[in-house]
Amino acid sequence: RKEVEQDPGPFNVPEGATVAFNCTYSNSASQSFFWYRQDCRKEPKLLMSVYSSGNEDGRFTAQLNRASQYISLLIRDSKLSDSATYLCVVNRDDMRFGAGTRLTVKP
Amino acid sequence: DAGITQSPRHKVTETGTPVTLRCHQTENHRYMYWYRQDPGHGLRLIHYSYGVKDTDKGEVSDGYSVSRSKTEDFLLTLESATSSQTSVYFCAISESWRISRSYEQYFGPGTRLTVT
Numbered sequence: 001r002k003e004v005e006q007d008p009g010p011f012n013v014p015e016g017a018t019v020a021f022n023c024t025y026s027n028s029a030s031q032s033f034f035w036y037r038q039d040c041r042k043e044p045k046l047l048m049s050v051y052s053s054g055n056e057d058g059r060f061t062a063q064l065n066r067a068s069q070y071i072s073l074l075i076r077d078s079k080l081s082d083s084a085t086y087l088c089v090v091n092r093d094d095m096r097f098g099a100g101t102r103l104t105v106k107p
Numbered sequence: 108d109a110g111i112t113q114s115p116r117h118k119v120t121e122t123g124t125p126v127t128l129r130c131h132q133t134e135n136h137r138y139m140y141w142y143r144q145d146p147g148h149g150l151r152l153i154h155y156s157y158g159v160k161d162t163d164k165g166e167v168s169d170g171y172s173v174s175r176s177k178t179e180d181f182l183l184t185l186e187s188a189t190s191s192q193t194s195v196y197f198c199a200i201s202e203s204w205r206i207s208r209s210y211e212q213y214f215g216p217g218t219r220l221t222v223t
Contacts, residue, residue: 004149032207043197043214044150049207087149091206094165097149 003027006088006098014106017078021101023071023088030096033064035073036087038100044087047073078105109213110134113198119221126185128218130198132178138201139181140165140212141173143194150197156181157204188222195219 033050088098110133142150152165203210
């Protein structure tokens with residue numbers, strides 16, 4: 001079993017839609033959590049950190065449930081520019097990456 | 108953007124040949140990392156460095172070696188390339204081992220390696 005599991009998608013949504021991605025992790029000792037964005041054939045870039053209390057950055061909301069070992073990312077009012085692969089990342093002793101969920105936002 | 112470059116950006120090589128990939132940073136960050144990314148897998152850590160001449164193995168280190176003789180340069184060597192090492196290789200840097208909102212991990216643009 002992979003340490004970080006994500007639904008690979010692809011998610012194809014129209015502009016303006018709300019889309020949610022989920023991620024589960026297996027190691028309960030994990031200490032910090034992140035969502036990264038990776039555009040096609042580019043390097044990953046930090047989108048946002050994820051806190052137990054939940055956090056929001058504009059149209060993006062991240063949630064963490066430590067008891068269920070579950071992380072989520074909600075994107076509201078999707079834009080064409082949101083099309084990318086979203087990587088769930090968990091930090092314990094080192095960074096462990098999910099394989100990513102691919103999102104395509106269509107006009 | 109963080110000052111990280113990787114060279115070469117693309118390489119095609121034959122099975123059995125040695126290959127060295129270079130990562131260069133201008134941020135003076137202590138920690139440097141090499142990852143590989145394959146379809147269906149997340150990025151997986153190959154080796155990392157916590158200072159000049161200080162390196163350690165990651166999750167998938169077999170078949171790879173590294174060296175760091177200067178703060179700014181971290182080299183990844185495939186002693187004898189195999190087709191299973193065909194992948195996209197990313198270098199990353201960070202100020203701290205403990206990655207957090209204050210200490211982000213930054214990635215280089217990647218190197219696409221094909222072993223035929």
